[in-house]
Each structure stands twice: as C-alpha cells, then as structure tokens.
Amino acid sequence: MSPGNRGKAKMSQEPPDTRTLRAGAELFRIHLGSFSPLWYGPGKGRPARHRFDAPSGEYGALYVAQSPAGAFAEVFLRTPGRLPRIIESSELENRTMSRIIVKKPLVLAKLRGPGLSWYRTTSAVSSSSESEYSVAQQIALDVFQDSRKLDGIEYRSRHDDNELVCVIFDRAQTSLKVDPDFYYPCIDLAADLQTRYPIAVN
Numbered sequence: 001m002s003p004g005n006r007g008k009a010k011m012s013q014e015p016p017d018t019r020t021l022r023a024g025a026e027l028f029r030i031h032l033g034s035f036s037p038l039w040y041g042p043g044k045g046r047p048a049r050h051r052f053d054a055p056s057g058e059y060g061a062l063y064v065a066q067s068p069a070g071a072f073a074e075v076f077l078r079t080p081g082r083l084p085r086i087i088e089s090s091e092l093e094n095r096t097m098s099r100i101i102v103k104k105p106l107v108l109a110k111l112r113g114p115g116l117s118w119y120r121t122t123s124a125v126s127s128s129s130e131s132e133y134s135v136a137q138q139i140a141l142d143v144f145q146d147s148r149k150l151d152g153i154e155y156r157s158r159h160d161d162n163e164l165v166c167v168i169f170d171r172a173q174t175s176l177k178v179d180p181d182f183y184y185p186c187i188d189l190a191a192d193l194q195t196r197y198p199i200a201v202n
C-alpha cells in the first residue's frame with residue numbers, strides 16, 4: 001500500500017471533527033454528595049453558568065473527564081495561586097468521585113486538534129475565562145443543533161491540558177450508567193496525585 005493509500009484509510013476511520021467513545025469506555029465525575037452523578041445542569045429555569053452550558057436552556061450539560069486525574073483537575077485546580085495549592089480535607093470529604101460507563105457509543109464534537117478548524121474556533125474555546133463563556137456556549141449550541149445529533153463535546157482541560165474532558169448533552173443520558181461498585185475517595189485520589197500536582201491536603 002502506498003503512503004497515500006495509508007493516509008486515506010486512516011482518514012476514513014473517523015471524521016476529523018468528531019470523536020467516538022465506544023461502549024465500555026469509562027468517564028469520571030467528582031461532585032458534591034448531594035448531587036446525582038448524572039446531573040445535567042444548569043437546571044430548569046437557571047441561567048447558563050459553565051463553559052458549554054446551553055445559552056437559553058436548550059439542553060442539559062453533564063461535565064465529565066476521561067480519567068480520575070482529569071476530574072480532579074477540573075474541580076480542585078481551578079484557581080492558580082501560591083504553591084503548594086492547599087486543599088482542605090473537608091473539600092475532599094464532601095465530594096464523591098463516580099465512574100460512569102458508556103453503554104452505547106457517543107459521538108462527540110472534537111474541540112481540539114484539527115477539530116478546532118471545523119468549528120471555526122481556537123484552543124481558547126476551552127481555556128478562556130468566565131467572562132468569555134458566551135462564545136463557547138454559542139459554539140456548544142451550534143454543536144447541539146448540528147443535523148448529526150451529536151452527543152456532546154470533547155475538549156482539553158483548562159487546568160491540565162494533557163487531560164481530555166467532555167460535556168454530554170442530556171439527550172444522550174440513556175447511553176450512560178453509573179458503576180455502583182466503584183469506590184475511590186477523593187482524599188485518596190489527592191494523595192495519589194501529590195507527585196503529579198503541587199498540592200497539599202490540610
């Protein structure tokens with residue numbers, strides 16, 4: 001097979017603007033114990049609050065990570081400052097990490113790598129400050145309204161760009177299930193990540 005043919009075969013496997021999470025894939029979410037692991041925000045009648053929330057309530061958004069470290073970064077590394085980053089033990093004890101299993105394949109808009117060009121944006125879409133969330137929210141709405149009925153968005157964590165995170169639209173909620181046997185206390189996760197991140201538990 002010529003190099004040109006190899007390139008064509010590779011491109012045919014998956015479009016450059018989407019990423020498919022196969023059945024059996026694992027996702028992780030750290031959340032307050034009072035919230036369901038499968039909570040799609042911001043909630044009925046509430047204004048958009050997070051990066052890819054619906055501008056006017058068109059859908060609910062579930063934020064998850066593709067690894068425990070990504071989930072940790074999204075929750076506990078949001079505010080850069082003095083090192084080490086001090087995390088109160090009560091913050092860890094009040095939260096739960098859930099593992100969510102993909103039951104049916106999810107097709108996600110890929111807002112990273114070459115996918116950025118397809119959605120007419122830049123990496124700033126996943127790293128901008130809250131004052132610029134309206135741009136990301138409009139892109140998310142465009143993705144939601146795409147004729148392909150995409151299930152959500154994959155992007156890089158602002159707080160650790162080695163980590164891939166996702167927002168899942170509520171129309172895909174039947175494609176997910178919570179693993180009832182998963183147990184990984186956040187305080188144990190923080191201890192395991194102390195060689196990766198400059199953190200300390202108080």
